[in-house]
Amino acid sequence: MYKAIAKHPSVVNQYQEQLIKEGFISNESANEIKNTYRKSLEGGETVAKSLSKHSNNELWFDWTEYLDVLWWPPVDTTFNQNKFKELGHQINEVPTSFNLGTQASKIFDDRQKMNAGDLDVNWGFAESMSYATLLSEGYPIRLTGQDVRRGTFSHRHACVFDKESGEGYIPLSKIAKDHNTRFDIYDSLLSEEAVLGFEYGYSATWPTGLTIWEAQFGDFVNGAQVVIDQFIVSAQHKWERLSGLVMLLPHGYEGQGPEHSSARIERFLQLCAAENIQVCVPSSPSQIFHLLRRQAIRKMRTPLIVISPKSLLRNPDATSSITDLTKGSFECVIDSNAKKKSSIKKIILCSGKVFYDLENKRIQDKKDHIAIIRIEQLYPFPYDDLEKYLKKYKNVDEIIWCQEEPANQGAWFSHRHRLQRVLDRLEFDNEISMVSRPPAAAPAVGMMKLHLEQQNNLIEEALK
Known part of the structure; x- marks a missing residue:
């Protein structure tokens, strides 16, 4: 077999002979092309030819303001309380002809009470308000993952559906449109590796926006371990490439068994060095509100791993006040x-x-x-x-x-x-x-x- 391979003409030689035979080039010009190519490689010159005649500068970002940003200086994540309440009302609004289902109606009614101060703020409302306040300040947001529109544990309900027509409606998209920005949210296919890889690439070319990927359960993130190892935790060290990607990984020991309990905190912490990533475990609604706002507002573009809750989403002890959100900050x-x-x-x-x-x-x-x-x-x-x-x-x-x-x-x-x-x-x-x-x-x-x-x-x- 080795002898047969050695005798077989190479692809280059076959292509060269065919071009000469058809009269496109001469033997001398073929050798000149190969010599010039070799000299370019050895001289460190580019040999890849651009197929684009004109560069599209709209696709390029100036990363200067995101370089060498330190993590410890305080970041102001407060928000005007009157404006907060206006937005809190808007995220629970649907068209007058819209027929909300029973569960969604209950969630929206409770959120109106939270916004009015009649109920303590839960996780779902605080997270939604972090997005609403950021959108009102012009920050674009992209959120993807398996069942993220509703949320694996039905806490988010970013998209609601008319129970009669099946038509969907996303209140946060209207807030984004009103403030000349974007809120994109997609239920993804059942592939952690493919989707996380895509979102990492998106975040690495989009420093102005907040790019978020949520695992259905934190345990499932091991299906994308190669993306984490090769890119998310090491790209800054290897290539000086920045990314502000957020990973939401539901985690908690609640008797759901070995496949639905752990986001494998130890693996992320083992990969920590030289401030390459952030690993946070917020335990209250105000903490997730300020953490997500901090990630967007602060110019430091370092991946954020959020060990997010499951049962705490509805734990009556895990609540916050409106003032905690509007006046507080993320506490390490x-x-x-x-x-x-x-x-x-x-x-x-x-x-x-x-x-x-x-x-x-x-x-x-x-x-x-x-x-x-x-x-x-x-x-x-x-x-x-x-x-x-x-x-x-x-x-x-x-x-x-x-x-x-x-x-x-x-x-x-x-x-x-x-x-x-x-x-x-x-x-x-x-x-x-x-x-x-x-x-x-x-x-x-x-x-x-x-x-x-x-x-x-x-x-x-x-x-x-």
Whole structure:
């Protein structure tokens, strides 16, 4: 076979002989073409010929203002409250002839009450208002993923349908049109790799807009791992290519089994270096509101990995006020609400949904000597913010990290040294320890009974 291949004329030689035979070129001109091509390659000159006679400058962006932007300076994400309420009314408006279904009507009615201050703000309303406020300020938004118009857990309802005609309507698109910008939202095909790759490319050429991809469950993102490894986390290091892509990855241990529990936080944290990505775990509606606004308003174009909730979407404890949204900001670390810091003997550090399980049990058992502090931004790690809050507690004997994930997963392995570094700054005598599920090959167990047993044991162990 090797001999047959060696004797077979190359494609170049066959093509050259055919052109000479038909009289298009001579043997001398063919050799001249090859020599010139070789010299161009060796001289570092371009050999790819442009088929376009005129460049389309509309497709080019000036990235200058997005270069070398630091993550820690404060970003103003506040919004005028009167304007907020106007927009809050508009995102719940549909044409007068529109026949909303029962579920959508209930959601829109509740959002009107939230906007009026009669109900606390939930996650779905806060997220929708982050988009509405950004659109009103001229920022274009693109959101794609499997079932994103409704939301996997029916929290978004960005597009509603007439129950009689089937006609769709997107209130945010009208707000975008009124402010001369765009709101594009697409339910994608069932391919994480293809869609995430496309959205990464979109974000890498569109710095002015907010490009968001949402996984149906965070677990499914492993179907696009090659896009994450080769492009999202490393393109800036390899090619100095920036991207402001946002990835929303629903995550949480709620007894749904090993395929519907974990966005694999540990994999993203393992890939963190040189401030290449942001990894955040917002635990309240105001946090997601300010986080998304910060990503668009701040000129830093670094991919944002959002470990988003599932059950917290409707948890009555996970709510915010209108003032939290209009006057607040994204907090990298959220302190406990303990009024008497001097009485605190133990601090639990955590991220995400487990905070609410810990806090409810702490209150129930009247363990007033324990404070729970949430770390909402895992990377870049907020050393100074955590140190600022820990300094307030002068009589603490024990500090632990608590996570729902198994010991070999979650944030522990990548963040143990970061947490300890803050304790060393404070000259804390004891090393930080960890409470979690036992090490496991799969993210979660498959039986609800066993899940509840593990969760109860975890909470009891953390609070003992």
